[in-house]
Amino acid sequence: MLSEREKERITEEALLHEYPRAAVSEALLIVQESRGWVPDEAIVEVAGLLGMSTEEVEAVATFYELIFRKPVGRHVILVCDSVSCWITGEEAILSHLQRRLGIGLGGTTPDGEFTLLPAGCLGACDAGPAMMIDGKLYDTLTPERADGILAEYGMGADAQTSHG
Amino acid sequence: MLKPLTADIRPDRAALPLAAYESAGGYQGLRKAIAQTPFQVQQAVTASGLRGRGGAGFPTGMKWSFVPLSGGSAGGAGADSSGHRYLIVNADEKEPGTMKDRWLMEGNPHQLLEGALIAAWAVQADIAYIFLRREYTRCAESLTRAIAEAQKAGYVGERVLGSEWNIALRMHMSAGRYMCGEESGLLNALEGRRATPRNKPPFPQVSGLWGRPTVVNNVETLCNVPHILREGAEWYKALSPGSDPGTKIYGVSGKLNRPGLWELPMGTTARQLIDLAGGMRDGLRLRGLLPGGASTDFLSAEQLDVKLDFDSVARAGSRLGTGTMIVLDDHTCPVGMVLSLEKFFARESCGFCTPCREGLPWVARTLEALEQGKGESSDLDILQQHVGLLAPGRTFCALAPGAVEPLGSALRLFREDFEAHVHQKRCPWK
Numbered sequence: 001m002l003s004e005r006e007k008e009r010i011t012e013e014a015l016l017h018e019y020p021r022a023a024v025s026e027a028l029l030i031v032q033e034s035r036g037w038v039p040d041e042a043i044v045e046v047a048g049l050l051g052m053s054t055e056e057v058e059a060v061a062t063f064y065e066l067i068f069r070k071p072v073g074r075h076v077i078l079v080c081d082s083v084s085c086w087i088t089g090e091e092a093i094l095s096h097l098q099r100r101l102g103i104g105l106g107g108t109t110p111d112g113e114f115t116l117l118p119a120g121c122l123g124a125c126d127a128g129p130a131m132m133i134d135g136k137l138y139d140t141l142t143p144e145r146a147d148g149i150l151a152e153y154g155m156g157a158d159a160q161t162s163h164g
Numbered sequence: 165m166l167k168p169l170t171a172d173i174r175p176d177r178a179a180l181p182l183a184a185y186e187s188a189g190g191y192q193g194l195r196k197a198i199a200q201t202p203f204q205v206q207q208a209v210t211a212s213g214l215r216g217r218g219g220a221g222f223p224t225g226m227k228w229s230f231v232p233l234s235g236g237s238a239g240g241a242g243a244d245s246s247g248h249r250y251l252i253v254n255a256d257e258k259e260p261g262t263m264k265d266r267w268l269m270e271g272n273p274h275q276l277l278e279g280a281l282i283a284a285w286a287v288q289a290d291i292a293y294i295f296l297r298r299e300y301t302r303c304a305e306s307l308t309r310a311i312a313e314a315q316k317a318g319y320v321g322e323r324v325l326g327s328e329w330n331i332a333l334r335m336h337m338s339a340g341r342y343m344c345g346e347e348s349g350l351l352n353a354l355e356g357r358r359a360t361p362r363n364k365p366p367f368p369q370v371s372g373l374w375g376r377p378t379v380v381n382n383v384e385t386l387c388n389v390p391h392i393l394r395e396g397a398e399w400y401k402a403l404s405p406g407s408d409p410g411t412k413i414y415g416v417s418g419k420l421n422r423p424g425l426w427e428l429p430m431g432t433t434a435r436q437l438i439d440l441a442g443g444m445r446d447g448l449r450l451r452g453l454l455p456g457g458a459s460t461d462f463l464s465a466e467q468l469d470v471k472l473d474f475d476s477v478a479r480a481g482s483r484l485g486t487g488t489m490i491v492l493d494d495h496t497c498p499v500g501m502v503l504s505l506e507k508f509f510a511r512e513s514c515g516f517c518t519p520c521r522e523g524l525p526w527v528a529r530t531l532e533a534l535e536q537g538k539g540e541s542s543d544l545d546i547l548q549q550h551v552g553l554l555a556p557g558r559t560f561c562a563l564a565p566g567a568v569e570p571l572g573s574a575l576r577l578f579r580e581d582f583e584a585h586v587h588q589k590r591c592p593w594k
Contacts, residue, residue, distance in 0.1 A: 016334065018248065018374055021356035025339050052356070063358045063514075064339035066298050078299070082260035083458055084417035086504040087496055120342060120508050121258050122299055123266040125488065126415060126423035135301040 001041040006030055010049050020050045024060050028067050037068040065119070073108045075153050078119035078132040085128035089141075093129045096143040100150060113154065166403055168391040169384070169411060170427040173271030179306035182313040185274040191319055193393035197282045198327050202233060205286040209389060211397035213409040218254055218345075218382030219457065219485045221474040224389075230369035231287040231377045248291050250378040251284035252354070253386060255296040255303070256338055256345045260458035260508055261490040264413040265383035267425050269296075269303035272387075273310035277333070279386030281319060282393055284331050287369075287379050291332045295350055298337045307335060342512035346561055347380040349514065360516040361561035384413055406431035408473035412484075416441040418491030419448055425488075431476065434489060435468040448493040452577055456485020458505050459566025461573035462492070482573070497593035498578040499585055502571055503531040509567035517560035523550050524567055534582065537590035544582055548575055 002010075010027040014020035027050060031042045038061055047057040061067050068076075079094050094105075101109055101116060108115045124130035127139035131146070138149050172180055172188050185191070197205045210225025231249070253276065257265040269276060276294075284292045296303060311333055314320045322330045341359055343349040348362035351373050372378020388410055392400045401409040408430045414437050415425045421442030428436075434453060444450055452462040455472060461482035463470060470480040477484040492501055510524035527550050533539045551572035554564040575582060584592050 019355070022354060024356035025353070026337070029337075029339060050356070056357070059358050060356060064341055066339040081504070082508055083454075083501060083504045084261045084490055087418050087490070087492075087501065118511075119299065119340075120512060121260045121262070123257060123263040125261050125263045125417035125490070126425065128417065132299060135299075137301070 001039070002031065002045045003034070006034065007045075007049060010046065014050055021052050021056070024050055024052065024057055025064065025067065028057070028061050032068060036074075037071045065117075071108070072115040073113050075113060075134055076115045076117060078117050078122065079105075080120075080122040080124065080128065080130045080132075081118045082121040082125075084121075084125035085130055088128035090129040093131070093141050093143065093146060096146060097131075097150075100147065100155070114150075165429065167411060167427040168395075168403070169268065169275065169387050169413065170271070173267065177267065177270040177302075179270065179309065180272045180274065182274060182310070182317060185272070189394060190274055190390070191278055191317075193390035194278050194281050194285075194319060195325060196393050197285050198325055198329065202286045202288050205282060205393070208397060209286065209392055212388075212392045212400040213397075214385065214388050214392060214400070215408065215474055216382055217384035217388075217412070217487070219259065219459075219483075221484060224381065224385055227369070227381070228283065228287050228379055230367060231379060232370065233288060248374070248376050249287060249289040250373045250376060251280060251287060251289040251292040252347075252350065252373070252378060252380045253280050253292070253294040253383060254345060254347065254350060254380050255294055255300070255383050256350065257300070257383070258297060258340075258342045258345055259486050259488075260505070261417055261454065262415065262457045262486040262488045263417075264415055264425055264486065264488055266300055266303060267413065268383055268387050269300065270306050273303075273306040274314065275387050275390060276307070276383055277310055277314050277319070279389035280333070280381075281324070281331060282389050283379065283381055283386055285329065287377070289379070290330055291334070293334050293336050293354060295336050295338060295344070295354065297344075298339055304335070304337060311335070341514075342508075343514045343561075343563065346563065349561070350380060351378065358514070360514045404430040404473075406471060406473055406476075408475060412472070412487045414472065415486075415488030416491065417488070418453075419445045419493045419496070420491060421445050431471040431473040433469050433471055434463065437472070437489065438468065438491070444491075444493060448495055450491055451494050451498070452492045454485075454490040454492075454570055455482050456487050456489065458490070458508065459563075459569055460485040461569045462577050464577050483569070495593070497535070497591055498574055498581045499531060499534050500591065500593065502574045503528065503535055505570050506531055506567060509563065513563060519554055520559045520561075520564035520567075523554050524564060526550065527554075527568070527571065534585040535591050537585070537588070539586045541583075541586050544575065544586070547571060547582075551575070 013023040013026045027046045047054045122130045124139040129141045130139040206228045214224045215221040320333045343359045344353045349359035353359040368378040411427050412430045417423045454460050474484045506528040510528040513520045515521040530543050551568045554568045556565040
């Protein structure tokens with residue numbers, strides 16, 4: 001199932017290290033880059049390319065927060081729920097996002113646009129609450145500011161569920 | 165007051181380019197190091213008294229000295245010169261409440277590279293890794309650019325600065341797990357395995373990455389090293405008035421007027437930091453604080469004059485940890501705060517050893533029950549019991565012992581708040 005380009009990139013990555021298996025998390029992220037997640041068939045093929053067993057690759061794939069073994073939305077929202085953000089109002093932000101998107105933690109909107117996940121510390125402890133969308137950090141969040149940010153990602157006022 | 169690590173970092177944290185870093189004295193420390201033997205460089209860092217800034221405070225020079233050097237003055241028995249040796253930068257900053265390494269990497273990436281290169285020279289490494297968490301996207305950009313600049317300038321690569329020494333520098337972007345910050349878990353991650361901890365001994369300095377001698381150092385630790393080489397151990401010691409030398413990147417988070425990060429002499433007090441942070445917000449009262457990230461014991465409101473250096477904080481019953489404090493105010497529920505901490509630790513437990521895998525979720529669920537008004541008096545005993553069951557020596561690595569430090573101290577300092585949850589059958593803050 002892997003494209004020639006994906007195989008090529010994984011093989012190149014493996015050559016950068018003393019042993020090919022060192023490239024396994026990077027290989028899974030290469031797969032994820034174009035597909036959004038890592039399907040079972042890709043696990044088998046990555047194992048073959050790196051000389052690992054399928055189980056070894058699966059053990060790594062299921063260990064990391066940012067390797068997805070299920071499909072996710074086009075945009076992945078990581079909401080920081082660690083202690084400094086909790087003190088400064090993370091719960092209010094999270095429940096606001098859940099209402100606006102109509103999904104719970106781990107959920108994806110029916111239109112496939114957004115997935116909502118928790119994150120343990122984004123390193124913005126002095127500017128909480130914080131979240132990250134597609135690698136971009138947003139801090140000092142308020143519900144209003146969160147709405148404005150969602151709009152930047154194409155979430156219209158009429159989209160999804162409104163305030164209940 | 166000297167701020168060697170951060171004086172050149174711009175307020176917007178735009179990465180300091182190579183030319184600006186060099187004109188501020190950058191890479192002079194590396195030049196000095198390469199003119200000396202690795203053993204001499206180790207001695208210089210040992211003499212400075214630098215202690216690791218990742219949380220444990222282990223003396224950096226001593227950590228390096230456990231690597232068997234080939235030949236040379238300190239080359240001990242068993243030293244071998246064939247095969248690779250590794251220097252690894254632990255940039256997997258994921259301790260809740262800690263945000264200091266991000267500042268250093270975004271604002272002054274070359275300072276970290278120079279520190280890593282000097283450390284690599286000191287342990288005769290030929291390969292260095294920067295193990296960076298993927299969420300730190302701005303750090304990745306600034307470091308990637310800096311590595312390219314350093315390669316072009318001859319600081320990284322083959323025959324560094326005209327010497328016989330070759331050093332390869334690689335970035336590893338980790339896909340996110342707290343356990344990767346533990347050095348033996350990090351090594352497993354780099355080998356393409358689950359980041360579970362390894363048995364010690366053997367220590368990584370003898371048998372680390374791929375079974376080869378390896379040193380793992382924290383970002384802030386390494387950022388001190390160029391300055392020590394450039395200015396000398398005596399200068400470094402004079403940066404702090406106390407016995408613990410150098411400066412520290414301190415942080416303050418919580419409901420304060422101006423939370424943030426400051427580079428200050430080692431041994432600055434919590435009270436001074438809270439003043440710098442503009443005091444408590446909206447007339448709130450401070451009830452306690454975690455001095456160095458999520459896995460440290462609470463200090464009470466009566467302990468604000470404790471000097472925040474390794475030994476003083478230990479004497480006060482906690483740990484300096486990462487030096488980034490988290491403040492609890494009187495409008496925030498202490499039980500809820502500890503629940504937030506323990507949910508994090510329960511989620512991050514790698515599952516490798518039973519006490520941590522089973523104990524931390526039990527702790528988190530018990531706290532959750534208290535918060536929901538479903539707690540009983542015996543739950544406080546269960547929590548207290550876990551403080552002992554997950555103490556150092558009971559688990560495979562330091563994750564669970566760290567996790568119960570805030571729990572044990574909270575049960576002591578905020579006992580009446582835990583009891584109020586039981587008696588009122590609700591969280592009094594909700």
